[in-house]
Amino acid sequence: MTSAELLGVFESHDAFLKVIEQAGSRKVTIREIFSPVPDHHAVERLAGRKSPIRYVTAAGGIAGLVAGIALALLTARVWNLVVGGKPVMSIVPVVVVGFELTILFGALATLAGLFFFGRLPFVRFPVGAYREEFSLDRFGIWLECEVSQREPIERWLRESGAVRVERIGRPDAAEGIS
């Protein structure tokens, strides 16, 4: 089976969402979507599972808490400042330092998670299907279908509200359809 790749460019968000919903029944695979704004609706319909970043954040936070407690306790142990019979290893500093490092490590782990799962920095930028208008006011759907289905799918995209349909990623890509 030979596959073809198409890019549908949409001005209307409703039309964009409708195509995402109907893609399964049309036997096309959505390779990627593009949006100028955070788009919860599209992401929920496409991606399904929640982002695993939450586990990375939790791991970072726990590591920070342990590191903070250890830092406060061990530094107090190394330099015994015995003042007025007060305990060398007391609770308050452990809470403060533990809290601060929980936040710090949690935030840095979240950043690392974002980079890892979001594949950032994306060094192969821009991919063939990306158009600069996707950061302005257009929504894009990058589809893959069988070559024999290309023309019906192009027609379907246009009828669904695509302002432009392009063939991409193949030698005949120059035959972009408007």
Place this chain on the structure above:
Amino acid sequence: MTERVKPDIGAFSYREVDRDILATLGRPGKLYMALLAVCLLCVAIGAVSWVYLVLKGMGVTGLNNPVGWGLLITTFVFWVGIGHAGTLISAILYLLRVSWRTAIFRAAEASTIFAVATAGLFPLIHLGRLWVMYYIMPYPSGRELWPNFRSPLVWDVLAISTYLTVSAVFFFVGLVPDIAAVRDRTPPGIRKTLLKFLSLGWMGSGRQWKHYMAAYVFFAGLATPLVISVHSVVSWDFAMSIVPGWHTTIFAPYFVAGAILSGLAMVLTIVIPLRKAFRVEHIIRMYHLESMAKLLLFTSLIVGYAYGVEFFTAWYSGNVFEKAIFTYRPTGDYALPFWTMVICNTIVPLLFFIRKIRTNLITLFIISILVNIGMWFERYNIIVTSLSHEFLPHSWGVYRISLTEYGILIGSFGWFFLLFLSFIKILPAISVAEVKESMGFPPRKGGHA
């Protein structure tokens, strides 16, 4: 100067919003260049004063025995406080889904980063011998791990550096989609290449948005307790000691409320001329400014309540030293700073109860500046008066600010505004992606108009 309240930005298209926000990055005008020159002059005054202090020693300041903390620590606490509004608006209001944050949070975040970066200079300046600042870092050496975390001063270093790091990460992550928007509107060249690098190859793809949205919520969730904790820790620099006027349990919430008050005032001071100069009144609307004015009024009431409670507890405790310091503050050597603080922070903001005043650009701007002044004097009042008037009359003393210290203070304002002015010409001071998001999605036919 009174504008109509227009809470809806939906009358514009994505394209118009993009054009208008990115127009702020255009060639700077004469007024901008003049302001930049003034800032550079102030920075030069500050730099000369600092060099003079390093060469001559701390004797060129007004610090003495008993007042070992003066203008430098006052200004440190002031700038940390200014840095609170950014994260409040970015994180807390984001989690609460407050819609008016979108147009102003970027400017507020930038002011946070630059204010905390400015604040961070002051403990170093106050050290005098700043080249030994690395002693505070917990690195293994011949002395083993030297810093002792039982000291609130070491907590403070940790809290401020954590706050700066997390705020900077939050700020940068929020900027990435907007840097990509600027990149895509920039003609090929060095600037575009640099923007490609800074935008991390952002394409607004489904995968990127999915993890971005998840991460953003976590950043906001982590930054929210942090913003509360930072000024609490700063307040413990004072409250953990037994100095009269400092040793009180209300210091943490009192400092946090004060920090938010001063931060909001500074954001207003910045945003009012910014929207006028860049002609973005349709994006940063009177509705946004009025909402900030209401929040400012609310925090002012908390601060006013804290001022009152301080006096009440001093009287009710029966502690003679507490009574003495709270009699000294309004009537002693520092009566002028005290009454400036009270008037600017608790009386003047009450004018915001009047709708005409909180929706008038000139009165908003003037009151925001007065609150900034009042908040600086609040820090001065807390720090200096208590040290001047501790337990025993023979240890009392008066602090007078020296010219060198004034120079450093001027330099810090120059430095803050220099950073801010540079930022608004390099990257968007208003979030393109979030303003568009707040408008809703485009309808099936035509634009938004």
